[in-house]
Amino acid sequence: MNWIWYVLLLQALLAFFVAGGLYYRHSSFKNRSVSMLMLLFGCHILIYIAGATGFTTLFPSFYLWFYFEVALLLGPMLFLHLQTMLYGKEKLMWYDAFHLVPVVVYWIGFGDVLVLPGAERVTYNELHFLDRTMLWNYLLAAQMTIYLFGHIVLIFRSKNRLQMKPLSYAIAIVSIYAVATILIAYFTQFANDWGDFKSYYLVNNMLIFLLAYVLYYHPELLAQWKKKYFSSTLEASQKKMIAQNIEKYVVTQQYYLQNDFTIKTLSELIDVPSHHVSQTFSEVLEENFNEYVNRHRALHATHLLTNKEFDHYKIDVIAKEAGFNNKVTFYKAFSKVMGVTPAAYRKQAK
Template identity: 25%
Template sequence: MSLIAVIILLGIVQGFFVGFFLITKRSGNKRANAILGYMFFMLSVSMGYYFFYTSNLFLNYPHLQKTTFPTTLLFGPLFYFYTKTQTERDFKFSWTHLLHLTPFAIVLILNIPFYLKDAEYKLKYLANPEIMKSNLDLFISIFQVLQTSTYILITKKLIREHVKRLKNEASSIEKMNLNWLNICLNVIICMFLFIAAHLILIYFGVDLRSVYHVTLPVVITIFIFIFGYLGLRQPEIVLPVEEATVAKKYEKSTLTDEKGEEHLQLLLEVMDKEKPFLKNDLTLQKLADLLDISTHHLSQIINERLNQNFFDFVNGYRINEAKQRLVSHDFQNFTILAIAEECGFNSKSSFNTAFKKFTDQTPSEFRKNAESN
């Protein structure tokens, strides 16, 4: 067994292990974990093709050729539904969602004639890349790339909308923004561009299968290890109560101008005196409870009267507090990370991003400039 085959086999075992662990995991978002687990199963099954190819096992088991091809059409729907279950509190599966399996079923049916061929035909198929020029095989391969890429783009849109909602409800979103999933989706897009380039080259008579069948499975194996690690680390996303879109959110609001101004002054007074923003788990609901007003009215005040979302509103106070502490003699022995945590930030990276957004400089630059002056 070659080194490449061993690496691929490790990826397959890892995928099945992570998949089984996620499916049987009793804590967190069980539906999302189960979907992610099935995704790892499908990745491992698909990797089986590359293991058989690099180990020359198709010569002994020719009937296993193309048996994994339809499974690639499940990745897109699985990514999509994983994101839906993570980002939508009330999401429920229905029978209509089975329509997402239609491409998988179609490709499976289209491949049945090949599955019924004898071993001799399948061995010729394995040895002859020119067969890939057939209209059906080319159509299926292109369709797989386009279908998965479409689902990935839709999933990325779901994540953007999710982050936008979070910024109206939470002051710290690092553990809820699914940024790791967005990065993984970008990696998958690159892999599919590589696959598309391979298909184009085959169509024009350039056979680089020896490179393709080594490079892609090794990349996927590395991806399985990293994706598995990040997927296992993803905590359950406790979603706030969802509200309507910004355009329609306050159409039927009972908040009068007089009450709105009264609540605004109370909000600003509490933020200045009690400094609830120093708590890193501050949410719209917690702040509304502190002010004894509804989350709907509080959101309306921040959005309409201050022209901000909740995330930027709270972080603005945190940054102002951090600026004071960065130049204060009482905090001169504090590291930037310590000050960031004291001001309500969960990480140095989120602090740096927010600080740069509000001041156009990094915390280190701000402190250095203050010391020089």
């Protein structure tokens, strides 16, 4: 079964290649997070190959280092990536450091083994694989299960306000993570040594490529699944009425100029539950709330940028006048709508 190691090695190298391409494709936090996820995935496979083959006899100093650390970071990194996809998260916050707690627990609980000299560490693991090392595989399986539920909650909370493409993507990658969670729990229950996990990696990685293929070439399958399991009880006439009220308050009465305007505020104005408002945005207006509001703010900004009365206004002041909270969000939204930056648009209009 040596061919399995070569397949896993090729998959790890492919993951590194994809991670590099995603990293340099765009500097957004969304791209950087999925790039880091692929990098961790590739590293995890490579570290496993090194630990389960004869490589450790040549370089025992690296034995057991980073395997669990990297594995324990995959769930948190996917969680952060989903936040960028579903909720527009743009940067790390201080509380994101809590994702590192399992890694710290591992260092504290297994540190006495990690600090052993390489050869002694190899021998110790062979003697205590089932009563020491496997305990951390149980921790890994438990942590993956917890994050799996967290991922599912993120999707269900945003299912009505997202377009089909990002939702399909989120469902696909969480499905992959779910399969990985089930497989790691199964193999942890029955494995006797590191080599027994090679089937886990092979099956899991092949499923990743299969789901990626389905997502890319047959997205209609996921669309059908969404329609079946995420359909709503709103009638077409109700969604039409909600859409008309949205336009009345957001566009006609220019509520988008309020920089603290939220979907909760809008739902209170039109007296409709916020999840129904989110659903109407997704299914009728084909934009989420932030995209819709920021588009109208950007269009309003075009009038300010070309109005001579506002020639002396700086760009950040124009952003505030248009309802944006900061210049960064203004630049991103304006460039997306108009295809040029606010400064370039002002210059072209003169």
